Amino acid sequence: METRYCSFCGSKIEYGTGKMFIRRDGSVLYFDNSKCEKNFLKLHREPRRVRWTEEGREEKAQRIKYSKEAEQKTVAANVPEKKEEEKGAVEAPPKET
Numbered sequence: 001m002e003t004r005y006c007s008f009c010g011s012k013i014e015y016g017t018g019k020m021f022i023r024r025d026g027s028v029l030y031f032d033n034s035k036c037e038k039n040f041l042k043l044h045r046e047p048r049r050v051r052w053t054e055e056g057r058e059e060k061a062q063r064i065k066y067s068k069e070a071e072q073k074t075v076a077a078n079v080p081e082k083k084e085e086e087k088g089a090v091e092a093p094p095k096e097t
Contacts, residue, residue, distance in 0.1 A: 008036035010054030
């Protein structure tokens with residue numbers, strides 16, 4: 001048996017369930033339920049913009065990753081560098097004569 005995945009949400013479709021939609025250009029789309037079918041065909045939604053889809057979860061993970069990296073860069077850029085005197089360099093005491 002061939003494992004099929006929903007064209008919209010990316011979930012596995014059990015054998016004997018779901019719908020197969022064939023476009024006029026010959027491309028085949030598989031849907032596991034009517035919710036995915038309506039979102040894709042009727043409402044023309046992009047899967048990466050919908051939170052509950054696999055692509056939506058991946059998109060969110062990337063946004064979080066890049067926002068953390070950007071935050072770390074801005075924090076590092078805002079910290080002033082210490083001068084040598086402040087770093088702990090100790091000057092020799094004056095000599096007594």
